[in-house]
Amino acid sequence: MHQVGGIAVEVAGTGPTLLFLHGIGGNSRNWAAQIAHFAPRYRAAAWDARGYGESGGAVERFEQFADDAAQVIAALGAPAHVVGLSMGGRIALDLVKRHPTSVRSLTLADTSAGSQETAAPEKVAAFLALRLKPLVEEGKTPADIAEAIVAEIAGPAIGAEARAALLDSHRRLHTQGYVAAMRAVTGFTDFPPFEDISVPTLVLTGSADRVAPPAHARLMAERIPGARFVAIEGAGHISNIEAPDAFNAALDAFLGGLE
Numbered sequence: 001m002h003q004v005g006g007i008a009v010e011v012a013g014t015g016p017t018l019l020f021l022h023g024i025g026g027n028s029r030n031w032a033a034q035i036a037h038f039a040p041r042y043r044a045a046a047w048d049a050r051g052y053g054e055s056g057g058a059v060e061r062f063e064q065f066a067d068d069a070a071q072v073i074a075a076l077g078a079p080a081h082v083v084g085l086s087m088g089g090r091i092a093l094d095l096v097k098r099h100p101t102s103v104r105s106l107t108l109a110d111t112s113a114g115s116q117e118t119a120a121p122e123k124v125a126a127f128l129a130l131r132l133k134p135l136v137e138e139g140k141t142p143a144d145i146a147e148a149i150v151a152e153i154a155g156p157a158i159g160a161e162a163r164a165a166l167l168d169s170h171r172r173l174h175t176q177g178y179v180a181a182m183r184a185v186t187g188f189t190d191f192p193p194f195e196d197i198s199v200p201t202l203v204l205t206g207s208a209d210r211v212a213p214p215a216h217a218r219l220m221a222e223r224i225p226g227a228r229f230v231a232i233e234g235a236g237h238i239s240n241i242e243a244p245d246a247f248n249a250a251l252d253a254f255l256g257g258l259e
Helices: 029-040 063-076 088-100 123-130 142-153 160-171 176-186 214-223 244-256
Strands: 002-004 009-012 017-021 043-048 080-085 103-109 201-206 228-232
Touching: 002 063, 009 029, 009 063, 017 029, 017 063, 017 088, 029 043, 029 160, 029 244, 043 063, 043 176, 063 088, 080 088, 088 103, 088 123, 088 176, 088 201, 103 244, 123 176, 142 160, 201 214, 201 244
Parallel strands: 017 043, 017 080, 080 103, 103 201, 201 228
Antiparallel strands: 002 009, 009 043
């Protein structure tokens, strides 16, 4: 595991930088299938975001995530193909807005940035009630609520191995970093207008994603100039773990068209 300014990064392979950004319940391990698949052709990297995994501290404001990503990309070799899932997609959007020279292409997977539906007060309240209240008010740990969260985010056809991976991911969360990330994510709305995104973009979604609905993903793709849209049949919110072969194939086709 490499360290870049206190941020832990798993790196394999040589070639153009391909950086994977995990979701709010994730870590660099979430991308093992992608690192293995893409390392023969790319410098494939997955980070532990600030406050996660082997990275220290806790985020104080959402923008720190993108600033950290820009620093990591500079160390690995800019510009990077950036793949962000869920919270990682939000980070990627902030990154391309404020650090545009860091980004060669965007893949926005199972993310809901800019959605009026998912940003509605009742949606935010439900999200925080499931994830934040038990930790802050009830003294529980991320491991205590892992089962409930995985039940909420997984697709109905999730396999036993993928489900175990998601449970393991949530059980590894650090309470301080996780709580800080939730507060930062739900309080940030300053994303770039989709119409202003000028880098090649792939919008990926699981057809059974209940957290970031596929209908919103399709609208997002329609608003980003030239964006490609792919729905992975049967996958839930963490489509890269639930359907890694389909996820890798979609990303392969997209990146291949840029070479």
